[in-house]
Amino acid sequence: MDARPYDALLLVSFGGPEKPEDVVPFLENVTRGRGIPKERLVEVGEHYFGFGGKSPINGINRELLAALRADFAEQGLDLPVYWGNRNWDPYLADAFEQMVADGVERVACFMTSAYSSYSSCRQYREDLFEVSNDLPIRVDRLRHHFNHPVFVELFTEYARDALAQVGPDAHVVFVTHSVPDQMNEASGGPGCGLYEHQHLSVARLVSEALGVTQWSLAYCSRSGPPSQPWLEPDINDHLEELAGQDVTGVVLVPIGFVADHMEVVYDLDTEAKATAEKLGLRFARAASPNADPRYAAMIRDLLLERAAAERGESPERPAVGEFGPKADTCAADCCLNPRSQRPVIA
Numbered sequence: 001m002d003a004r005p006y007d008a009l010l011l012v013s014f015g016g017p018e019k020p021e022d023v024v025p026f027l028e029n030v031t032r033g034r035g036i037p038k039e040r041l042v043e044v045g046e047h048y049f050g051f052g053g054k055s056p057i058n059g060i061n062r063e064l065l066a067a068l069r070a071d072f073a074e075q076g077l078d079l080p081v082y083w084g085n086r087n088w089d090p091y092l093a094d095a096f097e098q099m100v101a102d103g104v105e106r107v108a109c110f111m112t113s114a115y116s117s118y119s120s121c122r123q124y125r126e127d128l129f130e131v132s133n134d135l136p137i138r139v140d141r142l143r144h145h146f147n148h149p150v151f152v153e154l155f156t157e158y159a160r161d162a163l164a165q166v167g168p169d170a171h172v173v174f175v176t177h178s179v180p181d182q183m184n185e186a187s188g189g190p191g192c193g194l195y196e197h198q199h200l201s202v203a204r205l206v207s208e209a210l211g212v213t214q215w216s217l218a219y220c221s222r223s224g225p226p227s228q229p230w231l232e233p234d235i236n237d238h239l240e241e242l243a244g245q246d247v248t249g250v251v252l253v254p255i256g257f258v259a260d261h262m263e264v265v266y267d268l269d270t271e272a273k274a275t276a277e278k279l280g281l282r283f284a285r286a287a288s289p290n291a292d293p294r295y296a297a298m299i300r301d302l303l304l305e306r307a308a309a310e311r312g313e314s315p316e317r318p319a320v321g322e323f324g325p326k327a328d329t330c331a332a333d334c335c336l337n338p339r340s341q342r343p344v345i346a
């Protein structure tokens with residue numbers, strides 16, 4: 001187990017509130033300069049208050065951190081693991097301060113976000129640049145993991161379990177976070193639309209592995225003004241459409257989310273489930289990786305793969321589907337956001 005030249009792994013996540021007083025300042029952090037309508041913020045705030053002001057995301061990341069440490073210990077990999085969020089405590093800046101104090105000189109970052117887009121990749125790289133630029137620490141980002149075979153196998157297994165609850169005739173709906181059409185088009189580079197294509201690729205791979213032919217991709221958590229086009233169909237509209245086509249049961253597979261955070265427990269488990277019930281559809285939502293020890297082992301594999309590459313070796317870079325392993329660094333114009341010209345890492 002050789003992680004050289006790295007002397008730490010950093011788990012980089014979104015962050016979420018943990019008590020009612022956190023909710024409004026958290027939303028202010030997330031939406032600073034993003035032009036999100038006030039009504040939407042009130043609505044999203046209510047989702048959080050409905051869960052006692054506590055998002056599940058930080059708790060899951062603590063479990064993932066523990067799973068990573070257990071995995072490293074079991075494998076004899078002596079490498080510290082840190083954790084920092086973009087939008088809430090514990091913040092990235094604090095993780096970097098601690099790493100510098102501990103003498104870390106080179107860190108590999110794993111983002112809890114598997115696909116390409118401004119929101120799911122570049123914005124993380126902007127924030128990592130901002131917090132690390134003045135520090136004596138070199139920062140690398142581990143490659144996108146949407147098409148890592150373990151990621152696809154895990155969702156296949158979770159979807160199979162959910163199918164067993166609803167029945168083999170269920171229609172499988174893969175679900176991810178909607179983004180503005182413009183953000184999708186810029187993902188992977190101007191005009192690429194990589195965000196959508198990566199999701200379609202994972203959806204197809206899971207469907208094939210399950211032997212399912214009735215499947216589709218739908219979106220949740222749209223937040224822009226109605227005037228701005230976002231990726232569609234919305235999951236609720238899509239369920240209505242399916243019910244009108246003689247579908248009687250659905251399985252939602254949240255491939256766009258690596259954990260059961262607020263979008264999953266509210267937008268899918270609460271709202272979409274209520275829609276399905278109203279329409280008389282049998283319903284199950286497949287699990288997400290959360291702190292699955294196999295997910296932690298995949299992160300270790302990505303770390304060791306990158307470490308070997310940095311040492312000048314030629315490690316295997318496992319990937320399934322039509323895209324092949326994503327490059328370790330993004331092109332300069334990858335996932336650009338016209339409103340943001342901030343410098344980035346990787």
Ligand SMILES: CC1=C(CCC(=O)O)c2cc3nc(cc4[nH]c(cc5[nH]c(cc1n2)c(C)c5CCC(=O)O)c(CCC(=O)O)c4C)C(CCC(=O)O)=C3C
Nearest residue numbers: 014016030034044055057112113119120177179223261262
């Ligand atoms: C692609 C994507 C991911 C997946 C990749 C990844 O995981 O990073 C993701 C994750 C998350 N998004 C989260 C929360 C929020 N996202 C918002 C707003 C937005 N997200 C967007 C996209 C994404 N978001 C976009 C295009 C916006 C519009 C504003 C903008 O253009 O930037 C808002 C503002 C209110 C609203 O409008 O909903 C909130 C509160 C949480 C935490 C959940 C918890 O607390 O459990 C997580 C994990």
Ligand SMILES: [Fe+2]
Nearest residue numbers: 119177221263
């Ligand atoms: Fe979001």
